[in-house]
Amino acid sequence: MVETSINDKIRKKLKRRAIAISFVMAVLVIAVISRISYIQIVKADWLVEQAAFVWNKNSVLSPERGMILDRNKARLAYNAKAYTIIAHPRLIEDHVNTARKLAPVINMSEQRVYELITRDAYQVELGPGGRKISEELLNKVQELELVGISSIDETVRFYPNSAFASHIIGFNNAQEDGVTGIELLYQNELKGQTGKISYITDGRRREIPAGVKSYEPAQNGSDIVLTIDQNIQHFVERALDNAIEIYNPKNVTAIVADPQTGEILALANRPHYNLNYITMEDSKKIYQNLAISQFEPGSTFKIITLAAAIEENLVSLDDRVVDNGYINVPGGTIRTWNRIGFGEISILEAFERSSNVAFVKMGLNELGQERLFDYINRFGFGSQTGIELPNEMKGNIFSNRRLYPIEVATTSFGQGIAVTPLQQIQAVSAIANGGNLLKPTIIKEVSRKEGDKEIVIKQHQPTIVDTVISKNTAEIMKEAMESVVSNGSGQRARIEGYRIAGKTGTAQKVGPDGRYIDNKHIVSFIGFAPVENPRLIIYVAVDEPNATDSYGSTVTAPIFKEIMQDSLHYLGIKATENREQAINRNLVDVELYKGKYVAETLNQIDKKSLNVKLIGNGNYIVNQSVPAGEQVPEGTTLYLLTGGSDGNINPAANLVPDFHGMSKSEVFELLFLLEMDFLVEGNGYVINQSQEAGQMYDNSEPIHILFSSYSKPVLNQSLDE
Structure with missing residues (x-):
């Protein structure tokens, strides 16, 4: 129970x-x-969205930036492989030791590396030192075998020739956007267009085979083919480096172009910068492209005044003009550069000797303001040329108003106005090509690749802006400019066997007070060759050269010659006459000048088309570099040693000359005349001397003179990776 x-x-x-x-x-x-x-x-709709988020993935496809190439398709800028060092802070066992080992390899402070690798994050990029580094540097990092340190693959903009053509090419920032040069101006063409891809993943976000839903490929950037010739650019870069070494100037610029097409074959400045290692803290002045910046042209501008006067039938080369050293115009007195003038000379001689007085008469009295400035504007001055480079200046020509006579007068010989080197190339090219003002260009073509095919998007064609002078005037101007090189101030630009046309320029710089400074100049030279069929035109300007004789004739003409000679040989343009023919064209008998009064001697030599260089400041000729009775070509420089009537040399004649840029024969002539002991080394032109120019000659030891023989190496084409 x-x-x-x-x-x-x-x-x-x-x-x-x-x-x-x-x-x-x-x-x-x-x-x-x-x-x-x-x-x-x-929640059905929300779940579908979340599932789609897990299953469906969209990725952006980045395009490859286009290349920048020279006219022969040599690579000047392209994207290369790079690597970025990353740290995984939670995996690093010894942060202090890791920072100590890694910091010096990637050129960062140990403290900064430690701060980065101790962050509370899954992954940290070690920049800037570890960002986009080379494979060589990556290998050094990997050799450390540091736990928690790895790398990711990237690309970096690479410039195979470093500072080469830096003011043309420009560079990019960290976001791959152009900052200067072609990289900036052609940013949209170079960067291309991004693409995208959509695909399906599983629950672990792994891509499912054949799960691609949509695909829009990235369109790589276009390639920019420049008109620059890498080899001619190399000749220019080397010549400017030599100029920096010899003259230690404030800056230098040079342009080489084809006067028949307007294509720029080379353009360079000093100072320049290494495109692979840009320091943004550097002064912005280093990025300024001097070739499209403005400054006073000086006597190279006389080319425009003379061309205008000839075109208007106001003068001929045989007309006579008197230059007594100065001319008074309303507003001031203008002097010829030598202060004493040249007496009665022809217009051609005025051009050869760069007579300011003659050109004031031509510009102010013959042409007048209206016609002079009409030609200045038609030749392209006062307006941008439109070249494909950023920040081009337009120059500073007087505004459209009634000018004071002094303003018209100074303009006629290139003073009181500002122009760019590129404008001068454009203007003088019109003389070289028979009268056509061409739009200069630095872009040959824009192209892109579609598979194995190359599609040309844009191709340069010569563009005539205006016909500024007749062919007849152009031929007369060619003759005048050739005579400047053969007989006048441009003789140091002569190249054996070639007909060279050119004009020198020496412009005083303006100080802060608006007055011209006596000892500060911008010297320049512009010329083309061969005269019978101009293929090259070159402009060179040197700002504040450190030289005893700072003139376009002494400083820039030899630089022009070096670039022109190398370029003519490279292009296969053969000389038209041999040395013997050139020497025998026009020979001059040298007379006995020893014992004569200096002023009397200068008048005699002036009639013989010889150049004179006085040594010392005595009143009588004590000795001469070429003995009496010898025959020399027209335009030969005759050195005359001066002193007293008793035959003793003037103390100033014991000063050491400036031999820089002289040929060996010129140096020997001068040294024998001065009876100075010397030792020479090398061939070519003087680049260094042991006793400083302008100092009293020390006869206790010989002057050691170093020559440089300029070879003509040609750059190899860039190799594919």
């Missing part, structure tokens, strides 16, 4: 428990069903 009672109690307890469990289960089932119903009905 008792046992039955116990069993009943157990059964009742189990029943209650079963009911409770059933209730709980029912509640749970109802809750699950309710939740499922809520998720499937209420």
Whole structure:
């Protein structure tokens, strides 16, 4: 009986428990069903979106930036492989030791590396030192075998020739956007267009095979083919480096162009900068492209005045003009550079000797303001040329108003106005090509690759802006400019066997007070060759050369010659006459000048088309570099040693001359005349001398003179990686 009672109690307890469990289960089932119903009905759209987010992935496809190439398709800028060092802070065991080992390799401070690798992050980029590094540097990092340090693959803009053509090419910032030069101006063409890809992944976000839903490929950037010839650019860069070494100027600029097409074949400045290692803290002045910046042209501008006067039938090269050393015009007195003038000379001689007085008469009295400035504007001055380079200046020509006579007068010989080197190249090219003002260009073509095919998007064609002078005037101007090189101030630009046309320029710089500074000049030379069929035109300007004789004739003409000679040989343009023919064209008899009065001698020599260089400041000729009775070509420089009537040399004649830029024959002539002991080394032109120019000659030891022989290496084409 008792046992039955116990069993009943157990059964009742189990029943209650079963009911409770059933209730709980029912509640749970109802809750699950309710939740499922809520998720499937209420949250259905949200779930589909979340699933799509997990399954469907979109990735941006980055295009490859286009290359910058020279006219022969040599690479000047392209994207190369690079690597960025990254750290995984949570995996690094010894942060202090890791920072100590890694910092010197990636050129960062140990403290900065430590700060980066101790951050609370999964991954940290170690920049700037570890950003976009070379494979060589990556190998050095990997050799450290540091736990938690790895790398990711990237690309970096690479300039295979470093500072080469830096003011043309320009450079990019860290975001691959152009900052200067072609990289900036052609940013849209170079960067290309991004693409995208959509694909399906599994729950672990792994791509499912054949799961691509859509694909829009990236369109790589276009290639920019420049008109620059890498080899001619190399000749220019080398010549400017030599000029920096010899003259230590403030800056130098040079342009080489084809006067028949307007194509720029080379353009360079000093100072310049290494495109692979840009320091943004550097002065912005280093990025200034001097070739399209403005400054006073000086006597090279006389080319425009003379061309205008000839075109208007106001003068001929045989007309006579008197230069007594100065001319008074309303507003001031203008002097010829030598202060004493040249007496009665022809217009051609005035051009050869760069007579300011003659050109004031031509510009102010003959042409007048209206016609002079009409030609100045037609030749392209006062307006941008439109070349494909950023920040081109337009120059500073007087505004359209009635000018004072002094303003017209100074403009006629290139003073008081500002122009750019490129404008001068454009203007003088019109003389070289027969009268057509061409739009200069630095872009040969824009192209892109589609598979194995190359599609040319844009191609340069010569563009005639205006016909500024007749062919007849152009031929007369060629004759005049050739005579400057053969007989006048441009003789140091002569190249054996070639007909060279040119004009020198020496412009005083203006000080802060607005006055011209006597000892600060910008010297220049512009010329083209061969005269019979001009293929090259070159402009060179040197700002504040450190030289005893700072003139276009002494400083820039030899630089022009070096670039022109190398370029003519490279292009295969052969000389038209040999040395013997050149020497025998026009020979002059040298007379005995020893013992004569200096002024009398200068008048005699002036009639013989010889150049004179006086040594010392005596009143009588004590000795001469070429003996009496010898014959020399017209334009030969004759050195005359001066002193007293007793035959003793003037003390100033014992000063050491500035031999820089002279040929070996010129140096020998001068040293023998001065009876100075010397030792020579090398061939070519003088680049260094042991006794400083302008100092008293020390006869206790010989003057050691170093010559440099300029070879003509040609750069190799860039190799593919």
